[in-house]
Amino acid sequence: MPPENGARTSGELRVHNLLRVLRAVHDGEAGRTRSELTHALGLARGTATVLVGELTNSRLIREEPAPQRARGRPTRVPGPHPEGPVALAVDFREDSWSIATGELGGRLTIRETRSHPPGPPGVVLRELAEAVHRHAAHLGSRTVGVGVAVPGPVRAGGLLDVPHLGWRDIAATAHLQTGSLTVLLNNDATLAGLAEARRGALRGADVGLHLHVDFDVGGTLVVAGRPLTGASGTSGEFGHMPLTGATGTCACGATGCWGLDVGANALLRHTGGRVTPGEGREEARRILAEAAAGRPRSATALRHVAQALGTGISALVNAHDPRLVTLSGLGADLRTHAGETVRAAYLDGLMAFRRDRPPELIASTLGAQAPLIGATESVFDAFLTPRGIHAWQQSNADVHPMQVS
Numbered sequence: 001m002p003p004e005n006g007a008r009t010s011g012e013l014r015v016h017n018l019l020r021v022l023r024a025v026h027d028g029e030a031g032r033t034r035s036e037l038t039h040a041l042g043l044a045r046g047t048a049t050v051l052v053g054e055l056t057n058s059r060l061i062r063e064e065p066a067p068q069r070a071r072g073r074p075t076r077v078p079g080p081h082p083e084g085p086v087a088l089a090v091d092f093r094e095d096s097w098s099i100a101t102g103e104l105g106g107r108l109t110i111r112e113t114r115s116h117p118p119g120p121p122g123v124v125l126r127e128l129a130e131a132v133h134r135h136a137a138h139l140g141s142r143t144v145g146v147g148v149a150v151p152g153p154v155r156a157g158g159l160l161d162v163p164h165l166g167w168r169d170i171a172a173t174a175h176l177q178t179g180s181l182t183v184l185l186n187n188d189a190t191l192a193g194l195a196e197a198r199r200g201a202l203r204g205a206d207v208g209l210h211l212h213v214d215f216d217v218g219g220t221l222v223v224a225g226r227p228l229t230g231a232s233g234t235s236g237e238f239g240h241m242p243l244t245g246a247t248g249t250c251a252c253g254a255t256g257c258w259g260l261d262v263g264a265n266a267l268l269r270h271t272g273g274r275v276t277p278g279e280g281r282e283e284a285r286r287i288l289a290e291a292a293a294g295r296p297r298s299a300t301a302l303r304h305v306a307q308a309l310g311t312g313i314s315a316l317v318n319a320h321d322p323r324l325v326t327l328s329g330l331g332a333d334l335r336t337h338a339g340e341t342v343r344a345a346y347l348d349g350l351m352a353f354r355r356d357r358p359p360e361l362i363a364s365t366l367g368a369q370a371p372l373i374g375a376t377e378s379v380f381d382a383f384l385t386p387r388g389i390h391a392w393q394q395s396n397a398d399v400h401p402m403q404v405s
Contacts, residue, residue, distance in 0.1 A: 056081070060085065062082065097131075106377075108373060129178060146176070150187065158171060159172070186378060189219050193212075195372075200370070210328070214264065215263050218239050242255075243316075263284075268284065313349075326364050
């Protein structure tokens with residue numbers, strides 16, 4: 001009978017252990033010494049030495065001297081190789097995009113941020129694809145995939161809707177395809193939740209709820225470090241649930257969506273501002289600043305939106321029973337500027353037995369970079385597999401590929 005890891009031969013066991021070391025380096029943010037990794041993975045010291053040597057020879061990792069903390073034998077820290085694999089990550093917004101690279105260990109480097117005017121999806125996505133292709137060409141064979149965070153639901157096959165731009169059934173993956181590189185498209189709030197579970201406030205939580213507030217609100221339920229995706233990959237559209245009694249028609253096509261009461265657009269509506277699809281972030285932040293300064297109309301708008309946020313969160317907590325709730329985007333700002341209002345509405349909406357120990361509402365620790373970090377994690381999840389590593393070694397002529405079945 002094969003072991004629980006599925007390895008049937010010594011070669012498969014070796015590949016399994018190589019991947020365990022790589023995953024440990026990545027998840028540990030390239031901060032643990034070889035000795036610490038060896039102990040955590042339950043490896044013999046000699047086995048760990050061989051594995052680290054092979055990964056170094058493959059230009060997957062490189063060891064650096066660890067800071068000397070006390071007298072004793074010097075130790076080393078495995079981290080990303082300077083010629084090693086990188087993920088290209090894209091955060092596509094209704095009015096702009098950012099492109100970054102992520103290394104093993106999670107370090108993110110912003111490469112380009114550019115605004116784009118509203119336009120036909122083919123034109124906008126073609127310009128983005130050209131930018132991605134340019135960065136991929138510069139990085140060469142180091143690029144192991146492209147992760148893209150988008151502000152709308154993504155269905156199987158890469159079909160994208162962006163309600164605020166009026167986009168429907170857009171074959172976004174096909175538009176963004178760059179040579180033979182795999183393009184992984186996902187909702188921005190889902191990827192922000194993935195990032196929070198891997199490197200933020202939800203790290204270690206068995207069940208966590210992440211909510212991202214922008215023009216409206218979206219999110220994801222994270223279980224054991226992975227977002228629940230649903231049958232077609234579109235779960236987590238919490239902003240399109242009728243949680244607060246709204247009566248208007250949403251850009252998504254549904255009536256009474258929670259997102260009509262929460263987000264930048266809601267702040268603008270409450271202050272009599274004009275709601276323009278894909279615009280209004282700066283105006284919303286101005287309203288928050290005016291509310292903090294005591295301007296009555298803005299303070300009233302903030303109170304309404306904060307109450308709606310707290311009420312909706314209570315419904316989701318009653319339904320999903322998370323350990324923690326994290327808030328990013330304007331959600332973190334609402335918690336900062338109107339935390340007591342959010343919490344009061346949240347507690348009022350909870351079932352009685354939950355009020356003694358309600359899940360805590362915590363601001364994201366990753367901020368605006370969360371979707372990019374999540375996009376990077378999605379690429380490395382696909383790369384850190386036997387076939388992913390084998391493909392990496394085949395693309396590097398001077399290393400010996402691992403044998404996979």
